[in-house]
Amino acid sequence: MENMRERITIRDNNQFEIKYTYPLQPEEKNTRYFVEMFLFIPQSLNINHKTYGKSNFYRDSTNYIRFKTPDFTLPEIIDGDSSPIQKTRMAVKELITSPDSREAQENYNYHLKMFSSILKSALRDEEERLEKIIDCNELNQSVDVMVNTLSRIILEFRKLHNFDSFLSLEDRWKTLFALSDEYISIISEFHLFKVMELLSKKAETEKYAESSTKLRNLINSECSHRFSSGYPSIVRDNSDNETFLYRARTLKKVMGSILFLHTQNYHDGKLAEQFMLSLAAGLAMAVAMLIILLGQKIFGNIALCLGLGTVISYMIKDRTKESSRIWLSNWVKKHFFDYKTLIMDNLNRKIGECRSSISFLKQSAVPPDIMKIRNRDILAELAGGSLREEVIYLRKQINLVNAECNKIWTDFRVEGLNDIVRFNLREIMNKMDKPERELYFLEGEKWGHTDSISVYHLNVILRYGMAAKKIETRKIRLIVNRNGIRRIVETDIGNIT
Incomplete structure (x- = not known):
């Protein structure tokens, strides 16, 4: 049984994002999860239930719920009779054979978007796998396999518009294929650059020269392809690249729309x-x-x-x-909760619901095990509670109907749902002191002034899982100042007794 998991990242200077993944449990009728978040804010910032109410919090947070992208490795995308590329190939042939069929049109639209989403997810997972490899030879071999496999995937995908009678299809279907092709090129280029950047940060970079050359060649190939195809998504130096960013963002939404779900909110x-x-x-x-x-x-x-x-x-x-x-x-x-959100598919069939609420807790009302985790570092322990904090408490309950979820896709298994929550801290950061400070320093006989950066620590404790099952607890520290979020640090909570 797969456990629930989460990932926390910096979205931009003002926002951080938490993505929860809720796996389905096919053997159960319903799958129920809970999420709790405790956000500790220094009392000196004057953020409390009087100055920052529920409406402020919900205004500063954004929530998306979508299906988890089906898991495939890069080789699995192209190998086998039931691979995504084969299913996409069959969808293209079906539309060419029956161009007026509503079912064939929907199948074509569905598979192009699903293929693009699967490739994006597989590239991200491959990049994360490469980051964990330490051995030089193993990393070079893995990069070589990635480049060769991705080249094959791109080649096989572009062969699809060479089928007889493809050019006789309606313009909207040819345009959708071109947009998919452009998006695949953009995401491939992005992750290839990320891998090349990874190699450039390694010690003894000369050992990765051949791998870097292969990455650069494939990137050049994709840039040339987009240029020759008339796609305007070309990144240029000394340019604001407005067109590229707009098209990349729009294409991401278009291709990812196959995964997103409809929601309706009600007061609970x-x-x-x-x-x-x-x-x-x-x-x-x-x-x-x-x-x-x-x-x-x-x-x-x-x-x-x-x-x-x-x-x-x-x-x-x-x-x-x-x-x-x-x-x-x-x-x-x-x-009760503040809101109840109904989760529905494209046919407005209910596949689950999510209840959520937010409140301020007095420190005396925070569970003892959470306070123990909060005070685990030596500075907080020595302060002995004198550093007062306000505690924002967010809780969720998620109930998924497994049978309804499994009816959504006919040829891919629904593995779970992703719950993406973005929190905007701008109103909180506006209350912080100016970030630039001037300090004295002494180095031998030399002394003087030096610039420094003042920061605040916002501690976040997450507790989540399934009722009566294994519960996960994580402590995250947001390092922030008035200029924005500087970094996120995960701290070790050790054994909580």
Whole structure:
């Protein structure tokens, strides 16, 4: 059984991104996951429930839910009768044979986009695998295999428009193929550059000269192909490259659209909240009536006493209603979420739901094991709690219907869903001190001033998993200042007892 996992990255100067992957469990009717995030913010920044409410948090966060791209290695993309390239080849032939068939058109559109998405994911995974290789010979051999395999994949894909009668297809289908070809070229070039950059950072770079040459040759080949094909996505030095960035971003959305899901958001617990408010009003009215009846029994029908009792009962009723409303409303917030999100496929079939909420916690309300992880570094421990922090608490519950998910694709297995959350810290960073500081230094007989950078540490603790299953806990430290996010550091939490 595959476990849930996550990946945290810097999106830009202001945003960091967490991508959760929820694997399906085919043997179960439903798959349920939970996610908790504790974000510790220095109290000096004045970020609290009064200055930064729920609406601010939801405004500064963006959420996307999509299918996890089917897993294939680069060789698996091209080898075998059930490989993605073979399925794409069959889809092209089917459209050529039956150009007016709605099913053939949808199949063609589906396979071109799926092939592009699978290749993008496989290149990313291959790049990450190469980063972990230490041995020089093994790395050179792996790069050689990557270049040769990618060259074969690109060649076989471009052969598809050489089929007889391909040019007789409608312009929109030929255009879609050209856009897929352009996107494949762009992503191939990007990851080849990333591998070449990896080799350039190695010690004794001369040992990787041959591999770097092969990478450079394939990059040149792709640049030449896009130029000769009339694709405007060419990166040029001393240019703003606006066209390239726009097309790359747009093509990524177009090709990735095959994986994205529809969502509908609703307020969670709205009915329960209204019921509790009605209950508060009823309770207050019952208390008022009890006081009036009690007054009549004690004082009879004396007008002054009756009027005074009515006023007192109204006062008590008003306070009882308000106190009950606050207490019952807090009860609803504690036991329900802020939002319920329905997750649906392209045919609007429900395949799952996600509930989420956000709140500020007092440090005394943070679970002891989470506080123990937070204070695991020596500086926090020596501070003895004197460094006060505000704690933003985000929680999610995800329920996936396995049977419905497996109906989506006919020729690829749905392995899971990706939940992509982006957090914008700009409002928090605006409250930070200026990042540039001037310090004194002494080196031998020389002394003077030197520039320095002031930063803040925002600690993030993630806890996630399946109910009654293995639970994962990670601690992340965001190093930030007013100019933006500088880096992300994962800290060792050791054994929590």
